[in-house]
Amino acid sequence: MGNQKLKWTAEEEEALLAGIAKHGPGKWKNILKDPEFAPFLTHRSNIDLKDKWRNLSVSTVAQGSKEKVRNPKIKAMVPAPISGVQNASSATPLNQSATSDAVMDDPSQNAQDVIPASRYDAMIFEALSTIKDSNGSDISAIVSFIEQKHEVPPNFRRNLTSRLRRLVGYGKLEKVQNCYKIKKDTPLATKTPAPKQKDVWPRQPPASGVVASNDTVADAAETAAYRVAEAENKSFLAAEAVKEAERFSKLAEDTDSILQLAKEIYKQCSRGEIIHLA
DNA sequence: GTTAGGG
DNA sequence: CCCTAAC
Known part of the structure; x- marks a missing residue:
């Protein structure tokens, strides 16, 4: 089952x-x-x-025995759950x-992010x-x-x-x-969050590979993510969006969050799961 | 009905 | 994740 x-x-x-x-x-x-x-x-x-x-x-x-290659930044950052409820x-x-999450990842490249x-x-x-x-x-x-x-x-x-x-x-x-x-006020109607409103993508063409500004780049990648959300199960569209987002990312400096987002989406799509960006 | 712990 | 005991 x-x-x-x-x-x-x-x-x-x-x-x-x-x-x-x-x-x-x-x-x-x-x-x-x-x-x-x-x-x-x-x-x-x-x-x-x-x-x-x-x-x-x-x-x-944990990791008291194996000590895998983790981030050097782990240090001792209060990993244990706090007993007793503190005030806000x-x-x-x-x-x-959140490293325990991504494991399989995409076979393309990077395994160290x-x-x-x-x-x-x-x-x-x-x-x-x-x-x-x-x-x-x-x-x-x-x-x-x-x-x-x-x-x-x-x-x-x-x-x-x-x-x-x-x-x-x-x-x-x-x-x-x-x-x-x-x-x-969470806009959850009944069971479908679907907070994406009208969704207007300016469809920014890569053109000569030059973008107007960093903000535009981030926005373009963002809209790409929206396209993926719209496509839901269609992995090929997701892959397209990821590629596009990746192209833009290379030109921008704030690659980080967008790339992470795109990869997350791609991962979910690859498993054939429905993505709800919400 | 919830939570914490063991399976 | 499921089951069970304690609160």
């Missing part, structure tokens, strides 16, 4: 971490009931959340490397939840918050910018003026 071994996707993992950051560990039912994370965890039970959290915790700190103000440090895939989203939500500003927080505030908490890559600000744009596009975040805030 159908295998129930559903692999945890990056979105689910991110939702779980964000949920723990908001409600605290052990409040699985609350996380599951929260409209903010519910659309991501529709196929997961509170038991599943607990199990996943346990697995993450163990895989993060205390901001429980959740440092789980394994960068903090989408752990940024959890940080963003954590920051916004903690700051709790009426008008939201601007980029600098968010960067500062995360900066003093985790180590930040040099391109982190640009990375964060695209990520914020993406989250806004999906309706998870709301942008007012230059500030971002969590949108408590």
Whole structure:
């Protein structure tokens, strides 16, 4: 019969971490009931959340014997789950490397990336939840918050910018003026999140290989991702979109997040799974 | 009805 | 992931 071994996707993992950051560990039912994370965890039970959290915790700190080639940046970053629920103000440090996710990956190239895939989203939500500003927080505030908490890559600000744009596009975040805030009203109609509105792709031609600006590049790659979402099961379209995104990425400097996103999508498509970008 | 732990 | 005991 159908295998129930559903692999945890990056979105689910991110939702779980964000949920723990908001409600605290052990409040699985609350996380599951929260409209903010519910659309991501529709196929997961509170038991599943607990199990996943346990697995993450163990895989993060274990490795006492084999010591595989991991990131040199692991260090000792409070890998153990915190017992006792801290207030949101205390901001429980959740440092789980999402490395356990990507394993098979694409056979094309790179097997050493394994960068903090989408752990940024959890940080963003954590920051916004903690700051709790009426008008939201601007980029600098968010960067500062995360900066003093985790180590930040040099391109982190640009990375964060695209990520914020993406989250806004999906309706998870709301942008007012230059500030971002969590949108408590989740646009989940019934069972289909489908936050993608009209979706207008400018269809930017590669032309002579010169792009207008970095922002345009990011946007183009972003629209490529949307195309993939639209195509859903069609892997060939996904591959096309990935290739296009890759082309653009090479020209831009903030390659990181877009590439990661595209690869994630490609991975899911290759397995013939439905992708819900939400 | 939920959560934590063992299988 | 499923089952079971404890809360």
